Amino acid sequence: MLHKTFGHTTFSVSALGFGAGHLGDDVLTDQEAHDLLERALGLGITFFDTARSYGRSEQRLGAFLPPHRDDVVLSTKVGTGVPDQPDWSAAAVRLGVEESLRTLRTDVIDVVFLHSCPLAILEKGEAIDALLACVDAGKIRVAGYSGDNEALAWAAASNAFGALQTSVNIADQNSLHEILPDAAHRGIGVVAKRPLANAPWRYAERPTGTYGETYWDRINQMGLEPQADDWPGTAVRFSAFAPGVSTMVMGTSNAAHLEEAAAAVARGPLPETELHRWEKAFTRHAQEWAGED
Ligand SMILES: NC(=O)c1ccc[n+]([C@@H]2O[C@H](COP(=O)([O-])OP(=O)(O)OC[C@H]3O[C@@H](n4cnc5c(N)ncnc54)[C@H](OP(=O)(O)O)[C@@H]3O)[C@@H](O)[C@H]2O)c1
Numbered sequence: 001m002l003h004k005t006f007g008h009t010t011f012s013v014s015a016l017g018f019g020a021g022h023l024g025d026d027v028l029t030d031q032e033a034h035d036l037l038e039r040a041l042g043l044g045i046t047f048f049d050t051a052r053s054y055g056r057s058e059q060r061l062g063a064f065l066p067p068h069r070d071d072v073v074l075s076t077k078v079g080t081g082v083p084d085q086p087d088w089s090a091a092a093v094r095l096g097v098e099e100s101l102r103t104l105r106t107d108v109i110d111v112v113f114l115h116s117c118p119l120a121i122l123e124k125g126e127a128i129d130a131l132l133a134c135v136d137a138g139k140i141r142v143a144g145y146s147g148d149n150e151a152l153a154w155a156a157a158s159n160a161f162g163a164l165q166t167s168v169n170i171a172d173q174n175s176l177h178e179i180l181p182d183a184a185h186r187g188i189g190v191v192a193k194r195p196l197a198n199a200p201w202r203y204a205e206r207p208t209g210t211y212g213e214t215y216w217d218r219i220n221q222m223g224l225e226p227q228a229d230d231w232p233g234t235a236v237r238f239s240a241f242a243p244g245v246s247t248m249v250m251g252t253s254n255a256a257h258l259e260e261a262a263a264a265v266a267r268g269p270l271p272e273t274e275l276h277r278w279e280k281a282f283t284r285h286a287q288e289w290a291g292e293d
Contacts, residue, residue, distance in 0.1 A: 001014045001015065001016065001043060001044025001045065001046075001262060001265065001266075002014070002015040002240075002265060002266075003015070003044075003046065004246050004247065005246075006047075006073065006163070006189035006246045006247070007142075007162055007163060007184070007187045007188050007189030007190070007246065008162065008187030008188075008189075009141070009142060009162065009189060011073045011110060011189070012046065012073075013046060013047040013073050013189075013246055013247040014044055014045045014046045014047055014247060015240045015241075015247060015248070015265050016043070016045055016236070016240060016247070016248065016250060016258075016261050016262055016265045017045060017046075017047035017048065017049060017191065017247040017248060017249040017250070018037075018040045018045050018047065018048045018049065018249065018250070018258075019049050019193065019195075019249030019250055019251040019252075020048055020049060020050040020054060020057045020060075020061060020251075021050075021051070021054050021057065021251045022251050022252060022253040023036065023037070023050070023054070023056075023057045023060050023061070023253070024050075024054040024055025024056045024057030024058075024059075024060070025055060025253065026055070026056075027253060028253050030060065030063070032253075033056075033060040033064075034060070034063070034064055035255070036252075036253065036254075036255055036258070037060070037061070037064045037065075038064075039255040039258060039259070040258060041068060041071075041072075043258060043259065043262040044262070045258075045262075046071060046072050046073055047072070047073045047075070047191075047247045047249070048061060048065070048072055048073070048074050048075070049075045049076075049165070049191060049193075049249040050074075050075070050076045050077075050104075051076055051077035051078075051113075051115055052076065052077060052078050052080075052081060052096050052099065052100060052115070053077070053080065053081055053115065058076060058100060058103040058104050059103055061074070061104055062103050062104045062105040062106075063105075065104065065105070065106070066105050066106070069106055073110045073111070074104065074106065074109055074110050074111075075109070075110060075111035075112065075113060075144065075163070075165075075191070076100045076104065076109055076111075076112055076113070077112070077113040077114070077115035077116075077146055077165075078092070078093055078096030078097055078100060078112055078113075078114070078115060078131075079092060079093055079096060079114050079115045079117050079127060080092065080096075080115065081096075082095045082096055082099070088114075088117055088121045088124075088126070088127045089126065089127075089130075090126050090127070090129065090130035090133075091130075092127075093114070093127050093130035093131055093134070094130050094133070094134065097109070097112055097131075097134045097139055097140060098139070100112070101139060108138060108139060108140065108141060109139070109140045109141070110140070110141045110142060111140070111141065111142045111143075111144045111162075111163045111189070111191075112131060112134065112140045112142075112143065112144060113144035113145060113146035113163065113165050114127055114128070114131060114144070114145050114146065114147075115146055116146060116147045116148075116151075116293050117145075117147065117151070118151060119150050119151040119154055122145070122151055122154050122155060122158070123154070128143070128158075128160050131143045132160065142162040142163050142189065143160065143161050143162060143163070144161055144162065144163030144164060144165060144189075144191075145160075145161045145163075145164055145165070146164070146165035146166070146191075146193070147165075147166065147293065148166050148167055148175065148290070148291030148292065148293050149174075149290050149291045152164065152166050152175060152179060152291065153178070153179055156179050156182070156183045156188065161188065162187075162188060162189060163188060163189040163190070163191065164179075164180070164183055164188055164189075164190050164191070165190075165191035165192075165193050165249075166179075166180070166190075166191075166192070166193060166291060167192070167193050167194045167291050167292050167293070168180070168192035168193070168194075168195060168239050168242050168245055168248065169192070169194055169195050169196060169197040169215070169235060169238065169239050170197055170219070170222075170234065170235055170238050170239075170278050170282070171197040171200070171215045171218040171219055171222065171282070171289075172194065172197065172215070172218075172289070172291055172292055173278075173279065173282045173283075173286070174286055174289070174290065174291055175291055176242055176243060176244070180242070180243065180244035180245065181243045181244040182244075183244060184243075184244035184245075184246070185244075189246045190244050190245050190246050191245075191246065191247055191248070191249055192239045192240075192242060192245045192247070192248035192249070193248075193249055194215075194251075194292065195235065195236065195239035195240070195248035195249065195250050196232065196235045196236065196239070196250060196251075197212070197215040197218075197219065197235060198210075198211060198212025198215050198216075199212070199231075199232070199235070200212055200215050200216040200218075200219045200220075201219070201231040201232075203216055206220075214292055215292065218285070218289060221285065222278075222281040222282065222285075223281070224277060224278065224281050226274075227274055227277070228270055228271050228273075228274040229264065229267065229270070229274075232257070232260055232261065232264065233260070233263075233264040233267065234270065234274070234278075236248075236250070236260075236261045236264040236265060237264050237265070237267065237268070237269060237270045238270060238275070238278060240264075240265050241268070241269035241270070
């Protein structure tokens, strides 16, 4: 597994990271979740991304990770859903971090992201100050922002954050040109979320009402078929080697898909000609296709 340095930190992160959104689903038993995490470690994955709001994800990571804690870089996301606290208040951020520390069974979390908070909340400053106070208190190592578009641009320019997480995939490329290379150049660690564009090739028909519907539409309009690899290989290699990206957090509940992705990373970046086909097809729609949260 290829590893990269995460921004200006000393963290070494695997180019293929584990997005633990699906880990919180009840479709997985605790044993299946444990086995999936064990397989991820076995493949050399060292970056694990979860969130307070991902069902039982933090709990399952907390059950699995303690013996491996020194070998992995762990991120979570906070800001909302704390009982009796307004979302994005200082207390919601601080108590969210404390609850994550307990649930993940760790003394310190490597990266904590404000989870998709709107631009107006960032500008207000309260949530950022609360997150930075957690860094000062030694509860987290790096303060991060996770989101897209104007809020992402603001976060990148603010100098408040050492990490950014945003959508980067074959059907979501705007931040790649406008924000990420410069952010990475300034030492910000960059996490690509939704790196497979939610695997739209799975659906022969438009998956109406599902989370990946927009990306399915985009891929349809782009009208390309992969030429240098299969669909998952193309999607993985596009995101994992995108300029400025430190790690991409693939979501899966299926160990075989994780193995396929690790093998795709080992094949290296897409050939330039293939990359340009996907960039050109996206560029035709860049004005109308915003980053998907
Ligand atoms: N605002 C935020 O901060 C935010 C928002 C969204 C996501 N995220 C992060 O990004 C991570 C990934 O996001 P995501 O899961 O929405 O998107 P994704 O990684 O682009 O797509 C994951 C989907 O692709 C499927 N898949 C994977 N490999 C496949 C293959 N070889 N063939 C067919 N299907 C395949 C998975 O199903 P299987 O289970 O069948 O593999 C899963 O449903 C999350 O876990 C989270 O860490 C953050």
